[in-house]
Each structure stands twice: as structure tokens, then as C-alpha cells.
Amino acid sequence: MKNLILTTAALALTAGMAMADTVRMGTEGAYPPYNFINDAGEVDGFERELGDELCKRAGLECEWVKNDWDSIIPNLVSGNYDTIIAGMSITDERDEVIDFTQNYVPPAASAFAAASDGADLSGGVVAAQTATIQAGYVAESGATLVEFATPEETIAAVRSGEADAVFADKDYLVPIVEESGGELVFVGDDVPLGGGVGMGVRESDGELRGKFDEAITSMKADGTLNEMLKKWFGEGTATYGTDGSVVTN
Template identity: 65%
Template sequence: MKKIMLAAAALALTAGMGMAQTVRIGTEGAYPPFNFVNDKGQLDGFEIELGNELCKRAELQCTFVKNDWDSIIPNLVSSNYDAIMAGMNISEERKKAIQFSEEYLPPPLSAYAATSADADIEGTVAAQTSTIQAGYIAESAATLLEFPTGEETIAAVRNGEADAVFADRDFLAPYVNESNGDLVWVEGQDKVVVGEGIAIGMRKSDTELKGKFDKAIESMKADGSLNAMIQKWYGPEALIF
């Protein structure tokens, strides 16, 4: 009888270990250095590394799902995955549809880039659709020109379709730095604060999952590992906690 009880206990323990919560995380895979597809065809970037570490600390089994940006919130709400890590800024408009974790990046600086430092930012400005930057331009004096991806917004500036592009500075920086002067920051408009911070998006009903992610984020802030990871991906001058 004792052997049977011990075997049953071992089986229960093994079953419990195998029943760790599986969480699917949606990401765009097209917004470096936040998230992108590397040369091996794998999802990579700051949010992939961070997501894996958060899941480890929260004792979650996580997988990443690539999804186009313009449908990333609808597919979360429809339960095609359980969370979003895609450079998503907290905003009042988004809070109407989903809830957010504690922020894992401070409110990132946005910037205007163009082919000339004195470009007209009240002319036609390109921005990625459904982003907080697109909302900002829509409320400005400029004419908003929206595109599905960030790369298309930059192409619109280069081919003269738009006077400037407005996006996260960290996203634009590599394009500006590697353009040999073909793409530059607009004078005095390269450090614009928009949004409340970058965080994990979840369905409003998933309060337990939010609690687990919040606790993991807080632990990384407390031990300094989150700041170290931010500076690894965004450089020593990146905004940190």
C-alpha cells in the first residue's frame, strides 16, 4: 500500500510539473530592435529575450506568434494568443479594449526623420497604422499617411510620397545612422515624448496572468537585469528605470 501511495504521489507531482501554464505571445517580428526576424528566420530582439526571461521567472511555458501589427489587438481579443509584446505603448484608447502589465520600457522617445533637417512636419507625415504616433499626427496640423509596416513609412519619405516619417526613435535610429545622410532627424523634432510606456497587452479577463507578468517585471527592475537588457539592445544612452 505504501508503495502504491508513493507511486501515486510521484505521478501527481510529475503531472503537476507538466501542467505549467502555456502562454502564446503575439509579436510583429518587423520592428527592430523591439522584435524582428533574424537571418536564421527566427523571431529575435529585445522583446523576445525579455519575454523568455519573464516567462522563466513566472514559471510559464511561452511561445511567440508572429502577427501583422494592424490586427494584433483583434487577434488577442479573439484568443488567437494570450499576450502581446510588440513595442506597444500604453494609451487610453487601447485600455478600452485590453489591459496592460506594468511597463517594461519607459515612454520611448518618438522622432521625425526626413531627407532634410528642415522638412515640413506640418505637411504630409508617414506613420505606421494603428500606432500611437499615427494618432499623434492625426491630431496635429499635418496630413497623416498611414502604412502597414514601419519600413513602408521610411520608403514613403525616400520616394517623396511623404515629407517626413514619425515613429519610435529607437526604430528610426538604425535607418538614419546607416543612410549616409539620405535620412536625417528633423531639426528640434527628434525627441518627442508620446505615450505612457511600453508594456504587455492582455485580455481584460486575464487578471491572474497580469499578476504573474507584473511580478516578473518588478523582479527584473529590482535586480537591475531589466535596465541591463534595455541598454544591451538600445545602447548606453537608452532611457532606463
């Protein structure tokens, strides 16, 4: 799941607001199958379906707001929307600035994809989306990191030869690799990062977080969340038991 590294500017933002009549759901709209913009110009994907159901169960009126990934936390904190529901992994670093609901996607792996299985992951050039802990992981690995604003650009860098490999959420990479006709392959070992994907809210919005936590718990308990996970990520994806524990399929 996508992992934002917080900037100093984000840490400085401290605005908050009471829970509004209409809850604005902030997402990137560029990270399928989590979220994307469909042909009608609307937010679509797993998180759109999930978010609409959570709002229904919580008794909330919700609307969707698109925001670029690299400013998604600062714009939550400054009040441009009320939640982040954008494939965001729960991390201690983020939790210093915002609060999270419980996860609605279990912890999963990040992976490397390359044009050949001989790609040099330790000393070569590896692409990652800017402001992610995938990027941070690469920077500390000894490889040369090249960062891009969007996930699509990281894939393009491998295809053009600008990068030897891309490092990203495996859930994001799987359909791209499968549809590449052999142009891209997975290389190296999967790398577990993050604590699962959750909704981000301002630290002052504990009531709102509580409403969404209750809704997520109910979806885990009745199996609805598992149905959505399998629909968007495949039958082999990790799911939840009725008690919220993670089930590896």
C-alpha cells in the same frame, strides 16, 4: 514606442480564456530592435530575450506567435494568443479593451526623420504606420498624413519622395538614420507619447498579468532589465532604479 489606435471592431471583441499550460506570446516581428524575424526565421530582438526571461521567472511555458500590427489587439481578445509583447505603448484608449502589465520600457519620445532638415512638418506630407497614435498625432497636426501597413514602408515613402518626413518611435528611427549615410536626418522636436511599453493581456486574465508583473518587478529590482535595455537600445537609454523609478542616463 508603437501606439495602436483601436478600431470599432476591436472594441466589439470580448472573448477570453483561462490561463493555458502554454502561454502564446503575440508579437509583430517587424519592429527592430523590439522584435524582428532573424535569418533562421525565428522571432528575435529585445522583446524575445525579455519575454523568454519573464516566462522563466514566472514558471511558464511560452511559445511565440507572429501577427500583423493592425490586427494585434483584436486577435489577442479573440484568443489567438495570450499576450501582446510588441513594442506597444500603454494608453488609456487601449486599456478600455485590454489590460497591461507595468511598463518594461520607460516612456520615450517619437521623432520625425526626413531627407533634409528643411522638411515641412506642419503643412507637408508625413508618413506613419497605420493604426498608431503617431498617425493620430500627425492627422491632428495640420500635416497631410499618409499611412502604411509596415514601418519599413514609411521609411521607403520618405526615400522615394512620396512623403516629406516619417513620424515614428525614436528608438526605431535612430539606427535607420545613423546607417543612412546622411540620406535621412532628424528634424523638429521630439514628441513624448504614451506611458511606456508594457505587455497586453485580456481583461479576464488577471492571474497571468499578475505573474508577468511580478517577473518584471524582479527584473527591475536586480538590474537584469536595465542590462537588456542597454544591450538593445544603447548605454544612453532610460533605465529603472531598483524601486522601479525611471532613471534618465
